[in-house]
Amino acid sequence: MTHDDDSMRAQIDGEQRHLRTLYERLDALRGQAAARLAAALREGGGTPQANAERDAAVQRHAGRLARLEAAENGLCFGRLDLDDGEHRYIGRIGLRQEHDDTGDTDDTGRTGPPLIDWRAPAARPFYTATATAPHGVRRRRHIATRDRQVVGLDDEILGRPPADGQDLPVVGQAALLAALGAERTGHMHDIVATLQAEQDAVIRAPHRGVLVVQGGPGTGKTAVALHRAAYLLYTQPRLAAGGVLVIGPSAAFLTYIEQVLPGLGETGAVPATVADLFPGVSADRVEDPAVAALKGRAEMAAVVAAAVREHQTPPAEGLTVEAAGEPLHLDGATCGRAAERARATGLPHNQARRVLAREITAHLARELAETTRRLADRLEADIADVLAESGVGAAIDADLAAMDGVFDPTADPTAGPAGPGDLLGPRDAPALERELRQDPGVQAAVQALWPALTPQRLLARLYADPDRLRRAAPGLTAAERSLLARAPGGGWSPADVPLLDEAADLLGEDDQATRARAAREHARQVAYAQGVLDITAGGADRPARNSGNGGDGGDDSGDHGLSAADLIDAGALAERHRHATTSTLAERARADRTWAFGHLIVDEAQELSPMAWRTVMRRCPGRSMTVVGDLAQTGDPAGASSWEQVLAPHVGHRFRLARLSVNYRTPAEIMAATEDLLAAIGPATPPPRSVRSTGVPPWRMGTTPAELPQVLAELAAAETTAGGRLAVIVPPQRIAELGAAIAQTVPAVCYGPRPDLTRPAVVLSARQAKGLEFDAVLIADPAAIATGSARGRNDLYVALTRATSRLGVVHTGPPPAELARITPLPRGHRPAVAQPAGDAHVKPAGRPDAADRPARP
């Protein structure tokens, strides 16, 4: 053993001792948190307020316990030695000395807590100090651990000039390259131990307003966005109340990133795709891209608004209402006036409807009163005529005179208690209006004049009726309108969701319907709770076994024990159930379309259509947002070509643009192979520089269309034996066919709408691969991908940049011109793929040298 080995051993032992004390502290804090959680769960509650307090305490302690659990792996990953002799240990959470049982982070670090949270200001130099700008740091140490054991140390001594050839601004290079060279697992992991300075600057940027982060493939945009969410939730505790909404491009992507935030101890983030944002609708209808692109256009907002307005325009000729058994006519002017009053309120359609209903019923009540009065007058006159004709009137007068003192003949007969004219006096009008509101005839009339609408009903009617479409969308061509036309039913597509959301915003909730629904649901829950109590009571009432003979082992609790029904009534049980089932922020936020999130993170933001932007903006009225994306990767025909363009309608020019310039995923050899394609796409920003080089050049191979499935199957089998994860990226319409072919040689391969990324191989379209990464990638039929849509070249660029180690392209016919420079393999020759993942071949990439570049053919 050399002196260096001894010294390293001693250093590791020293760090191990410190680590042990940190884990002891962590265990103690977990014990406390678990005990507090258990105590809170035992709390009885009872009143709604006590229930709410108990639930809040349960959530608080459960959240704290989750944070402490999440810190288990890699609790401490770094140490800073400062010029003044201070040591700072950096970790996933902050820990204080034992006497302080809060366990919270010390933000300054000056008091020397045993562990500083990576988000605290005192931890920042760990990510930003460089050789030339050391910020008072003498040494930065990366501490690698596995299962509570220190397994390696990597030191950087700062204050010296950078090593030769290192011209990328990278800190902790050895730890970084080890992380990047590791085999992929199908799940993204956090990068707290190796965050880089330009990423740290984005993560800690002040949170007000909109921050746009533009960066090429593999620059860590997703990673940075998620760490920013964790940072904001930590530094702005109030955000936790509203939560952070994280928008991603696909369900597979959300599964890919799902462990990152919980791994950082954060539960206050809600992941979703735009298609998930309309509660109650699962948008899984498959739609033609041209239709989806049209639905994403900004002018669709006006089309939806026009469709709503059309339901607020009463017929000019008015309509006849069957009210209280009387046919009454509502003339056009009255209906128009009522609609005008309703519109003038500015309320959403379903709420303004009540104004119209009130106007109409008041009018009908007056009409009815008038009709009744006229009837009564006529009746009175008829009776008087009859009496006069028969002489009965004079006889009655004589009789009355004879009953002297009983009646006052001088009294005004019209001042009697219920003269016909008073039948519908002013005091009766409200009662009559109330009655009319319940009248089916009146309700039918209100529905005809201003129908209560759901967003689904509005859109279904619009799509199903060409005339309605023409009136609502005069700006669209007939061909475009025919793209929208479809019969009702068949579900909703992701592109429908922003239109449904737009409609919901204009329609508003029908309060009465919502309240009725809530009342029905509450009644259902109480009935269910009563059923539960009946069952437990039934159990309690059953005669106890052996109770008659007083013999041994008899359980007589049925006779004397308390049943649940003795302790709680059905209403209270239902109430507790309601609190218990809707308690997590994610669940509450998901169920509520109008939930206002404290911060919004939009990943792969270039894919959002203008209509989708309107939807996501509604979720964050405070406009506190982090938007990350790459305009060169826009695949959606309705997606963005410029950040200014997509954001201007919502925030004008009030957004900040940050750029990420280093590619951590894609090795220099693969990035060099994308140069011609990228030049053809013509992005506004230069491509990112790869941080590493693997020495493994990408290759291409020609085959025939007939042989493609077989060739892919063979290549996939060879790739999967090399280990890691393989993606075969194919034209979208061929996923099932080529997936089935590959399944012949790789039975574990997965493909379909929600592919399992943890399998050794998956078959995906370029759109599905967006945001993901794999150890190896095979691209099939690149020409079909490039020409498959208006932005097919961008899709091909996405496909080319998914691999961390190996890339192969299989083309039928000549390759697309932009890929011609990739090294061709001779026909029949198979690539050497036994290249295990790991960092053995990885070296930091300087400027890509000639060997890294694909040769010109």
Ligand SMILES: Nc1ncnc2c1ncn2[C@@H]1O[C@H](COP(=O)(O)OP(=O)(O)OP(=O)(O)O)[C@@H](O)[C@H]1O
């Ligand atoms: N500082 C870092 N330390 C370790 N790994 C990193 C770092 N930055 C990024 N990575 C890794 O690089 C890979 C690419 O990151 P990420 O997916 O966030 O990039 P991206 O910019 O979103 O890519 P794309 O736009 O191509 O989808 C991931 O495996 C990520 O963990």
